[in-house]
Structure formats: C-alpha cells, structure tokens
C-alpha cells in the first residue's frame with residue numbers, strides 16, 4: 280500500500296517553541312538525529328510555522344512574552360487542520376494547577392524543566408509513534424471508504440450502460456412495492472426488449488451492438504428521470520424501469536414515449552423488417568400494490584405484456600392495467 284510506505288518512511292517533523300534560545304538548543308541536540316526539527320522563538324512565529332509545516336509534534340514552552348503557551352495551544356486547537364497535532368508542554372512550572380491547565384487546553388503530555396534527555400527522547404518517540412499509527416489508520420480508513428464507495432457503485436451499476444443493474448433493480452422494486460403498500464399509491468413497471476438485436480449484432484458486430492445498448496441506456500435515462508424513477512438494464516438487450524407513484528395510464532404514456540423516441544432516433548438496422556431501424560417492444564404493468572402483488576407478480580405481468588408486443592409484430596407497447 281503506497282500510503283503506508285509513504286507514512287512509514289517520512290521523517291517526522293517536530294517543532295520547538297521557546298523564547299529562550301538555550302532551551303531550544305538543548306532540545307535540538309536531544310532530538311536532531313531522528314527527526315526534522317523546526318523552531319520558533321515566539322508563539323506568533325510558532326503558529327506561522329505550524330500552519331505551513333503541519334508538524335507531527337509540538338514542544339511548547341508556557342512562559343513566553345506576548346503570547347504564552349496556553350494561548351498558542353488554544354489557537355492550535357481552534358483550527359481543525361492543526362487541532363490534531365499533539366502538543367507537549369515543556370516548562371519550569373511544577374505546580375499541579377499549571378499542569379492541569381495545560382492538559383485541559385488540549386496538550387497530550389507535560390515535561391518539566393530541568394529536562395532529562397532520556398525522558399524527553401522516550402516521550403517524544405512514544406507520542407510520535409502514536410501519531411504515526413493514527414495517521415496510518417486514518418489514511419487506511421480513507422482508502423477503505425473510497426474503495427467501499429466504488430464497490431457499492433459497481434455492485435449496483437451495469438458496466439456497459441451505467442444504468443442500475445438487475446440486482447439493484449430488484450432491490451429497489453421490493454422497496455418501492457413496500458412503500459406503495461404503505462401509501463396506497465400506484466406503481467408501474469416497464470420491461471422492454473430490443474427488436475431483432477441478435478440480428479443486429481450479427482450484421483454490425485458486437486462493438487456496434489454495445490454502442491446501440493449504450494445509446495438505449497441514454498434514452499432510458501432521459502425518459503425516466505423523475506425523482507424515484509429507476510431505469511435499469513435488466514439483461515442482455517432487456518431494459519426495465521420502475522415508476523413509483525405512477526398510474527397505469529401514465530405508465531402507458533411513458534412507455535409509449537420511450538418507444539417513440541427509439542423510433543425517432545432511427546438507428547439503421549437492415550435486418551429489422553420493413554422499417555429498417557432499431558425498435559423496442561415494450562410491456563408495461565400498472566396498478567396498486569397489494570398483498571398478492573409482489574415483485575415477481577409485477578415482473579411476470581410486464582414480461583407477459585412484452586411477450587404480446589413481440590407476438591403482435593414488435594415496436595409496440597402492450598399494457599396490463601389494474602385498479
């Protein structure tokens with residue numbers, strides 16, 4: 280994983296903020312071999328470097344003129360980008376209140392002067408290791424989230440047309456039937472099939488066949504785009520649409536409009552009989568959902584209607600309408 284490697288190999292950045300140069304030098308000498316060290320002699324300067332460099336750890340003096348360590352800490356915590364950077368207070372103050380105040384304002388640790396080099400080294404290392412783990416975890420979580428989103432899309436989308444695939448169509452149909460049962464609304468379902476599509480593939484080749492299906496996908500998308508409409512690729516050259524809250528009459532109108540649009544597109548198909556263009560046979564079922572009318576019922580009704588469109592000469596809409 281590339282993120283992991285980048286995070287593991289990067290030299291971590293430590294910022295020292297102290298108004299006394301001698302203190303900076305001591306800390307610098309303790310830490311310089313292992314980390315990339317930055318330093319600032321005032322809170323204002325420190326904040327500027329923090330925003331620019333986004334260090335992995337900040338060693339912050341409390342007693343400083345102008346802006347003291349608490350104020351610097353508060354400013355770091357205020358900005359969501361810098362708020363996650365761990366802060367260790369380093370100070371000569373040894374009373375409990377000072378320590379509590381420092382931890383309260385969001386510092387992760389507290390080291391008192393005079394400092395012991397091994398202790399500073401160990402604590403800095405611990406906090407930086409924690410920071411590295413957190414960063415790694417966060418980047419993995421982001422990567423995982425991204426992959427999950429892609430998978431979710433793949434799982435419900437037809438690769439060729441970008442329409443919903445059959446699996447997603449079935450899920451949505453189940454959900455819409457349940458909703459229609461609850462709201463006593465109509466539901467219409469359209470099934471359609473490209474006429475003489477096998478002959479089209481034989482005549483023009485599979486690349487052209489795929490382009491034809493993609494274009495029909497676009498027509499489907501353009502026709503069924505009200506909120507809740509779900510156009511789908513149901514199988515090879517079969518398309519379908521779920522039309523929630525749609526009366527049988529409106530369902531027929533929408534199916535007829537789809538058929539007409541396909542004719543208007545006039546894609547040449549020399550093997551498609553007298554018309555010589557690609558056409559659709561369409562079956563549509565509309566009615567209120569009730570206990571006996573589940574997903575299979577809607578599909579089989581639409582499928583039967585589609586079959587009759589084929590039997591009666593193709594390029595037509597057959598409807599079954601129920602109250």
Ligand SMILES: [Mg+2]
Pocket residue numbers: 297298299340341342343
């Ligand atoms: Mg000081």
